[in-house]
Amino acid sequence: MAELRIVSLIPSATEIVAALGLVDCLVGRSHECDAPPAVESLPVCTAPNLDPQGSSREIHDRVEDLLQAALSIYRIDLEQLEQLRPTHVITQAQCDVCAVSLSEVEDAVAQLTNHSPQIISLQPQILGDVWQDIRRVAAALGVDATPLLSALQARLDVCQNRTYASRPGVACIEWTDPLMAAGNWVPELVEIAGGKNLLGQTGQHSPWLTWDALVAANPDVMVLMPCGFDLEQTRRAAQDMIQHPHWGKLKAVQAQQVFLADGNQYFNRPGPRLVDSAELLCEIFHPEPVSVYGGQGWERL
Template sequence: MREFPPRRIVCLTEETVETLYLLGEQDRIVGVSGYAVRPPQVRKEKPRVSAFTSADIPKILALEPDLVLTFSDLQAQIAAELIEAGVAVHAFNQRDIAGILAMIRTLGALIGASERSEALAQTFERRLADIASSTRGHCRPRVFFEEWDNPLIGGICWVSELVEIAGGEDVFPHLRSMKAAKDRIVPPEAVIEAAPELILASWCGKKVVPEKIRQRPGWDAIPAVRNGLLFEIKSPLILQPGPAALTDGLDAIRAALAAVR
C-alpha cells in the first residue's frame, strides 16, 4: 500500500462499495464492479472496471489504486494479476452474518475509520437482535430459498441465517455449512418432500419466473406452490454479503413471511 489510509480504492464487488458509502468514504472509491447498484448514484459517479469473475486489469492499473478489494476464491486470479503488478489487494471471503459484520469492521480499519465502522456494525447487530427477538414464540413457516434454478441450488449461509432471524424455518439448514454453490445443489424431489410453505427465489442476476417453478413435475403438491406463495427477492438485496442483505434483504424476507401468517 502506498500510503495509509489508502486514498484510491477499487472495489470489485458491491458490498464494499455500499459499506464505504455508508461510512461517508465514497470519495476514496475510484473504480467499482459493474454489478454495483447501491447506492443508486454509484452507477453515475464511479467508473466500472469489472464483472464478477473477470476484470479490466489495464483499466484498474490506470486508476493507480492504493488498494483493491476483492471477494471470494472466484476472484483469486484477478487478485493474483493485480498483486503481480504491484497493487495492494485485500480479499474478503465472508459467508455468514458474522463474516459480514467482520468485513465492515475490517474495512473500517483498512481505511482508518475504525470508530465509524464499529458504530455501523453495532447498528446492524442491534437491528438483527431486535428482529430476532420479535419473532420468538411465533409460528415459523417452512421456507425454501432458491439461489439458482438449473441446477436447483439452495441458499448460502447468510441467507439461511436471515430466514431464521426473520421468523422462518429453513427446510435445508444443513446446506448453510456449504460454501460452494455446487455443494448446495438440491434434488427437486427433496423440495417436494420438505414441503415448504414459502418459496423465496433469487436467481443471481436473472429474473425469476414463478411459472417455471409452478410447472416443475410434482411441485403442485408443495404447499407454497399450491397456495401461490412464491416470491422473488432481487439479487442485489440478498446475494451480496453486505449491508443490503442485513437491511432490505432481511425486510423482503419478513414481508414474504407476513403473507404466510
C-alpha cells in the same frame, strides 16, 4: 493520512465502503457495482466473459462450459486499473462464479508498473464473517466500523426479538434450473426473520437440489432468490419452474405462499443489505399492513 483511492471489484464491498462514509474515495468499480447510485459514474474495471442474459439453464451451461475449459468467467481491465492508481483494491475469494477471483486480482496487481495497492479479500460464509469483513475493511481504510455495525445489529435485533405466532418451514431457492438451495448466511436470515430453514446449511456453499428433495421438504413458504437476478428475471425463471410436473405437489404452491425476491440486490450481497434482506423476509413470513420492501424487493408469485 495519504489520499485513499479505492477500487471495489464486488458490489457488496462497494456498499460496505459507502456505508463506512467513504463513497467519495471510490475511484473504480466492477461492472456489477450499482449501489449507491453515485458509483455508477465510476470507471468500470471488470467485464464478463459470457453473455449474462438468458434462462437459468442457458446461463448455467455457459458458466459450466467456461469452467470445464479452465477459462475465467470475468476479466479485469488492467489498463484501466493502471490509470486509476488505487491505494486499495477490494475483491473476494468466496465464489469464482460471482466475481473475479482473488488469484486473478493478485495477478493483475502484480502487473501494475507504477504502484502497488493493498488487496483486501473478503470471504464470508456466515453473518459473523460479514461483520468481521466490515471491520477489516474499516481498519484497512482507517475508519471506525463500530457505529455502522451497532446500527445494523440493532435492526437485526428488532426482527429477532419479535414474537411470532408460528414459524413457517421455508425453502429459499438460489437458482432455478438446475435447482439450488440457498446456503451460507441465508439460513441465518430465515431464522432471524421468524422462519424455519428447511434446505441449505449455515456456513456451507449453496447445494444443488433435486426436485424430489424439494417435494420431500414440502415447505410452507418458498422464496425464489436467484443469484444475480432482479425481480423481472426471477419472474421469468419462476415460469420455467411452474412447468415442472412436481410443482403442484408443493404445499407452498397449493397455499399460494411462493414469493419472488430480488436476489441480486439483497440476499447475494454479503454486506449491509443483508439486514435489509432479513427485514424483507420478515415481511414475507409475517405480513403487516405496511410493507417497506414489497413491490421493489419482493412480490407474491
